Every structure is written in C-alpha cells, then in structure tokens.
Amino acid sequence: MKKFSKLNVKLKDYSYPIFIGENLISEIMDLIPKFEDYSKIIVITDKVVLKNLFQSYKKIERLSKKKFFSVTLPSGEKTKSFQHLQFLCEKILKEKIDRDALLICLGGGVIGDITGLTANLLLRGVDFIQIPTTLLAQVDSSVGGKTAINSRYGKNLIGSFNQPKAVIISTETLKKLEKRQVISGYAEILKYSLISDKSFFGFLQKNGKKILSLDTATIIKTIKVSCKIKSKIVGKDEKEKGIREILNFGHTFGHAIESFTGFSKKIFHGEAVILGMYLALKLSNYLGLCDTNIINKFCIHLNELKIPYKLRDYKIKISPLNFLKHIKFDKKIKNNKMKFILLQDFAKPVAYVVKDENILNNFLEKNLF
Template sequence: MADTMSEQKSVRVALGDRSYDILIGARLLAEAGRHIAPLVKQPRAFVLSDETVAARYAGALEESLGASGLSMKLKTVPPGERSKSWETLGGVLDWLLEAGAGRDDVLIALGGGIVGDLTGVAASLMKRGMGFVQIPTTLLAQVDSSVGGKTAVNARQGKNLIGAFYQPRLVLADTSVLSTLPERERLAGYAEIVKYALIDDPAFFDWLEQHGRDVVALETEALAHAVAVSCAAKARIVSQDETEAGVRALLNLGHTFGHALEAANGFKSSLLHGEAVAAGMALALRYSVRQGLMNGQDAARAAHLLETAGLVTHLKRLPGGPYPADTLTEAMKQDKKARAGRVPLILARGLGRAFIQPDADLSDVREFLNEELQQG
C-alpha cells in the first residue's frame, strides 16, 4: 500500500490482466473524472444510483466527469434492499440498451452495496460484459461489497442467488462522503471491518479494541487506517481465490447466519446487512465454542467489541424479529453450497483464526439456535 501526494491510499487487487486499484481518501468524488476518463473510449459515462444518494452526490459526480470531457447519463432506483431484484435489474438493462450503451462504455455504481451489486450484475450481462466502476458511498461498501467482484441480486428463495463474479475496473472510496451516513449505516460497515480482524488478523482486532469507537465516529486517521487495512485484506484473499473455490469463503464469516436472519426478516430495513452480519459473527463464534473449537472468553471478547460500538449480538434483542430457529435453518438450506441437511459455515479456533467447516449439521445448528433464543 502506498500513499499519494494528497494522502490518498492505493490498494491493488492483483488479478492478472483484470487487476485494478482501490483508491482511498477524502475528496475522491471531485477527482472521479480524471480517474475514469482513461477507462472509456467515448466521451460519456453511465451512472446508476439510488434516489437518495443521487440527490446528494450525482451533481458533484457530473461536474467532475464534465471537467474531464465526459457527459453523464443517470438512472436512479428506489433506495433499499427491494431494488436488488430481478425486476429492477431488467429495468436497468432496458435503460442501457435504449441509451445505446456498448461494451466500450463504463457503468458507474454511485451508492452503497445494493447499488454496487445491481450495477455489477447489469455490467456483466450487458452485451456479455461492459466495464464498470465502483464509487461506494457507505462504509460497508467501501470495505467489503465494492471490492472483489462478487455481484448478485436477490430471489424470493434467498439473498444473492442470482449473480456473477465480475470485477470492476476501478474503485474510488471517498471517505469524506461517509460524514452524511446515519449511525446505523456506520455501524453496519464497522461490522465488516471487525470481520477482517476475526478472520486472520488478531493484531488488527487488538487495534480495534483501542480505536474502534474512533472508526465509528469517523475520526479521520482511524477511519483511513481501518478502511485501508480492510481493503488490503480483502484484496489479498480475492487475489488468491477470485471465484470462492477455497480461501475466499472465509470472507463469509457471519454471513450464513446473517443472510438467514435477513431472509427471515423479509429483507426489510428494520435489519441492515451489517447488523445481521454482526449478529451472525457472534453466533458463528459461539457455535465454535459449542463445538469445542475455541474458548468462550475469545467469543465473548468479540461480542463485546461489537456491542460496545452499538451492535446487537443476541437473537432475542435483534431488531426485526422474532427469528425462530426453524425459520433460520430453513433459510440456510438455500445456501448455494448446502447439501442434504449440511451447510458450510465459517467457524474459528480463536480470534483471527477462522476456518471453513464444509459440512455443518443443520439439525445441530437448529438446536444451538434454540439455545441462543433462551439467552440474552
């Protein structure tokens, strides 16, 4: 990782001829045009955003693109998880085709993870692949969903079941736009930051115990460090395993439980993705304790780190409930790798020592969840 003259940071995602940079720093939105212009062959850019983000930032992006000689064509979708759907995806593709977009054009995702996912899938399908750029405007998207090329929309049967591995050509993570985020959105992103520490970086976990509240408060130095460490961690894993055939599955720590929670909640705004992941990580670690894999003190330490920031780690207190064990395990059966009553889980042997358990027994998981519902 190297700092630029303007104190920006750059992380390289090394994927051969599909490698790209993640640029991290303040005021990057104002510089977007000069970074994007070399990627296009026609003097235009297509932008997908949600209505809330577009009202706040589309003007600044259009000004930046215009300064580099690019016109901007904008489409907005309603904010929220319901826009991450097959129907909305079809509307985006119709818009691109009607506007004459081609494979040499670039589609820019201006928004959080929902917009980023929707944009990535649309770009992958558009004439078998057009370029796209991520400009993530939430903390969660900056440290997780904008990096690595996992793009998907939801189906009635579950979350992220329709999608593709399709890499962006550039990620611009402007940390200054995070100042407008509500506290819940900041906490949702913080949960994903904690995830990288729990996977394989105990020193980063120790750092978060000291500075995590500064990250949530968007203190400049702490925030920049946490985003850069998180992006570098994800880039390292993606470079080793782009299509989740092996080690990349570690990035799903907390997500099997978390996605089940979201499905049980009906993907409503009462439970954000990061909130579900925070609870899911705590559940995964407590399940690891139940399996005799790690000690209870480490699991409690991780839960305390999340709770002291303001996240909930117990099912009975999680917003949007109730979350019956049977409902959650039924949702887990929709996992893309679930087979015959068994499902892959990311468990841990300690803080920073996550591993892949390929065939956890869902009947045992159901019993564990019923026990959890008696706690908290």
C-alpha cells in the same frame, strides 16, 4: 492532485486499483487514465445518494460532458431484484450504447451489486467502476467482483463474478450516513480482524469509537487495512473455490436473518452480519472449536461501542425450525449439508460442515435468543 493511498487487487489474469482518500471524485479523470475515451458515461445511483451527494454527482456529470447519462433507482435491498435489473438494462440500452461505454456505480452495496451485474450482461460485458458511498461498500462489497440480485429463496442467489476497472473510495461521502449504516460497515471491519488479524482487533479496541464517529485519519487507515486483507484473500481465490469462503464468516446466519425479515429495513445487512458472527462464535464454542475467551472479547467490545448483537435487540422472533429453513437456501449449502465458517481462535477460521441437522437444531434451541 489530492493525496491518496493506492492498493492493487492482483488476480491471476487481471488486476485493478483501489484508491483511498478524501475528495477523490473530482480527480476521476486522473485516476482513470482512459476516462475520456469512453463513448458514454452512465452513472447509476439511488434516490438517497443522489439527494445526499448531489454535488459529487454533478462533478461526474461536468467531467463527462455530453457523454453523461444517469439512472436513479430506489434505495434499499429490495432494489436487487429481476424487476429493477430489467429496468436498468432496458433504460441503458435505450441510449444505444456500445461496448466502449462505462458504467459508474455511485452508491452503496446494493447499487454496486446491481451495477456490476448489469455491466456483465449488457452487450456481453462493458466496463464499470465502483465509487462506494457507504462504509460497508468501501470495506467490502466494492472489492472482489461479486455481483448479484436476490431471489425469493434467499440473498445474492442470482449473480456473477465481474471485477471493476477501479474502485474509488472517497471518504467524505460517509458524512451523510446514519449511525446504523456506519455500524453496518463496522461489522465487516470487525470480521476482518476476527478471521485474519488479531492485532487489527486490538486496533479496533482502541479506536472503535473514532471509527464510528468517522474521524478522517482513523477511518482512512481502517479502510486501507480492511481492503488490504480482502484484496489479499481475493487475489488467492477470485471465484471462491477455497480460501475466499472465510470472508463468509457470520454471513450464513446473517443472510438467513435478512431473508426471514424480507430484506427490509428492520435489520441492515451489516447488522445481520454482527448477529451472524455472534451466533458463529457461539456455534464454534458449542462444537468445541474455541473457548469462550474470543466470544467474551467480541461481546465486551460491542458492548463498549453500544452495538447490539442479539436477535432480541432487534425484536426479531424466529423459531429454530424456520431459521433452519432459511439457512438451507444459502449458496454455500452443498448436497444438502450446511457449511459454516467458524473460528478456532483469532485469525484461525475453519470451514465446518454440519452433517447432523439435529446438532444445529439443538444449538439454535439453546442460543438463538
């Protein structure tokens, strides 16, 4: 048995493990005790992951024996659609599954989201596990049970909460990632340090370059700290009725940027979150919630890592009025009031409702570019 770290996501009525280490996919039968009891093992992946991690895919196939079945979807954010959700459900139902089937997500956040939602819908619920293969999915989307597809009106507007039976984070899967995908994962890592742990920000200042180069020991430690922070928050508020909303820091602006660009490869989710965090910090200062110190540290850190954080870096041009339109389709909007997670300081997030739209419009006029 290979060496690994184990965390538990402790919810009110249920808990599940997160395993973190190297080359853990071959250990799946030991990590999932009832693996052999499942009637079918259905691996859901995408074309890019299948090509890059074919040996990992074949390991699961060998261990599943005659119970194995797989579905390969296109890669990219546009896969999170009604069309692909229906295709996936029908493809699996054609295999005459029962409620003792297991779905395995082998992929990034997109595949994790659509797999989790499919597992919740099929036969009113079958088990699934996450084997996230991107840094972003390993530190964020695979943990916490959020599942969704996108709508023409915005990101993740159609979905449910559905917790996996386990999350298996095997860091060798990161070696095939392009630099932009690693940066996307770093966005969520940086977010945790800003909303929860100033000492973790200090760690990132010292080790950011090692993380981006995927140094094994450093990346495992970073993933573990990130998952621990998120697990603790999710454990207190599974359905996002309170404290869990702080995990949306940078996401209201970020999702609006993704929506405006049509969920295209012009900007990845994590890249949009970095831009969103920059705007959230600027808005925090604009409203008098924080001084410029935290903004300066944020910018200096990203400049040192050569990570862009402004719209102009991506050649995205959007008017404040159009940007506001996309913000208004965010899930966190209630009674037509725009809600943002902002910062007073490191580890001091605050939910702020902008009651006067003119305030936000004036802010965007001055700070959008």
